[in-house]
Amino acid sequence: MNYVTHADLGGTTGHGPIEYEPEGVVFHHVWEAKALALTLAAGAPGGWNIDMIRAARETLPNYADQSYYETWTVALERLLAAGELVSADELATGHAFAPGDPSRRVLAAGQVAAVLARGGPASRPVDEPAKFDVGDRVLTRAGRVDHHTRLPGYVAGRVGTVERLHGAHVLPDANAHGLGEQPEWLYTVVFDAQELWDDARPGQRVSVDAWESYLSPAGDDS
DSSP states (O other): OOOOOSOOOTTOOOSOOOOOOOTTOOOSSHHHHHHHHHHHHHHHHHOOOHHHHHHHHHTOTTGGGSOHHHHHHHHHHHHHHHTTSSOHHHHHHTOOSSOOOTTSOOOOGGGHHHHHHHOOOOBOOOSSOOSOOTTOEEEEOOSOOSSOOOSOGGGTTOEEEEEEEEEEEOOHHHHTTTSOOOOEEEEEEEEEHHHHOTTOOTTOEEEEEEEGGGEEEOOTTO
16 A cells, blocks of 8 residues: 555645534535444454554545545545455445455444444553653654654654653554554644744744654754
């Protein structure tokens, strides 16, 4: 699977106006609710994790041209095919041509409420102390990478200040590729918006949550 992201659109222009909606609007069409339900149900036998799901969505070549739940649907098809849970013919026709594997886990209807309430906490214990403290100036990793990452492109190679430590969390860059959770310290890093964009107004700030491997100490001349 190609892991170059097409979803790193933050800070870019040319995507049309922002359409504001009333608070609480979840679905616009009936099929969107079904897309959510199918994605949740398929996760049990599929065996993928949330970072694999995000990677499947965000690496879709036509990501910017699809609606939110369209990306969910197409990404789910990719995951199902990659896991050999469905065939190309089954996807094309919408019908199963072979019985399911009875050894795979199944999310029963009666389990849904408990599964949703439990959520998927990503905090993990680590032995290493945090490399950075609140108030430290840090430099983010520069340039694009050839794998799934949660570091927005608009802060790549920029200097910010650590505002908060969140403890250690699962590293998406590893977890999305089946390389294990490899938990790292997670920080909130605050940037002066004028460090990011020439047309930003004085006093504007942007906060980004960044894993430790995304950061290095900022030099005195940064």
